[in-house]
Amino acid sequence: MIGGKALKDTLKRLEAHEGVRGVIITNMEGLPIKSTLGAEKTEIIAALITSLIGKAKRVVDELGEELGANFMNFLTISTPESEILVAPEEDYILILLKST
């Protein structure tokens, strides 16, 4: 588990990037640990994205042979206006909301 200080620093660093509207870090159960957004919005985004990560992991698992690896680095959801970048780490999930 990454420490509180490291977490805060990561959050700050990411938030400073251009176009970043919010950063959320959740645990593996889909509950937010840290966030730069409001509580309600954070809960909803964390729930939906981590649920999606669960499914994406299953895809990678099943298609391991096809993909040449059985683990996932990154998930990107992009719309014409914005992007959601998700990095599933060992014991937490990092979610970044960005305008493009």
Place this chain on the structure above:
Amino acid sequence: MRKDTQGRMHFKIVFWGPSLSGKTTALRWIYDNVEGLEKGSFTSVADHTGRTLFFDYTPVQATEQVVFEIYTVAGQKRHAGQRKVILEGVDGVIFVADSAPDQMDANIESLSELRELLGQRLGHEIILIVMLNKQDLPNAMQKDVMLAKLGLGNVQCFTTCAISGENVKRSFRQITRDILMQHVYQAPAKASAS
């Protein structure tokens, strides 16, 4: 009375009384011995000695459309909060008093708690039946003496032994009958106008 989505009518009966007066034993006896009625399973939240921590519960079906949901409460003082929860939506109460003389204060206290929670409705909209339990004890108190001490005058009362089942079925029949009668003969009101 509550109706479920299938239109079945549900009536709630609660066994109330001080700790160890025989509520669980009485409900068990009904569950094991009353025949001809469809029963669900017996749910019990109790400690390892069988002492009720929260409640016992079993549904008893009289017909397809009429179900009695029967509960007992935990009698110990510290469970007052739980008792209040179980009383929600009750249609009839069987007050189980302990006939041992040294339990009279506990009986009185338990009945006054019940009166406080249900107020004027007790004995009116909410049917009250009294079981003077453990009448098999050699030193069991007499019916008149107990009722006088409890301040109960005109109440339907049975002297029982929950272990042997003496008068337990009669108490159960009486409360279910009274509850149904009350609903059958309730004055038809506004409903017909609409």
Place this chain on the structure above:
Amino acid sequence: MHPVKTFDEILADVIKSEGGIKKCILVDRTGLTIAHVSKFSYYPLDVDGIGAIASAVFCASEEQGKNLDVGNLIIVTSEFDDGKIFAAGAGKGVLCVITDKEVNLGMIRMVMKKAATELAKVLEEFLSEKPSVETGKTDSDREELRAALGELERG
């Protein structure tokens, strides 16, 4: 409108919303099970007893909250070795969800809160249809009650 369908529909939506949900039960605050939906129809459970405990546990927690002055109770989570049970207040009822051990807590919370709001509305309607029943029974209700009396005399 038939509330029957609506309750079941809302509960079915909850089950479908996330993997790992095995069963949803809606109970009222007297412990009566109003509706329930399972992922597998053979899921063996004594629903009435489960509902009675779910309602009582939630209401007792609520009582505790009042004693401790910590505001309204939103959700009760019970974690077991092999599964989880959640209970959320839904107006005059309690929504109870039974899941596998590994579930997305965030998702469950979100889905339950949303469903609880919907259920609260439908329940309000469903229960408010009853004053007419409380004060004046329909003829068929009376017939049923008489039949029940007959059953009891025989039993």
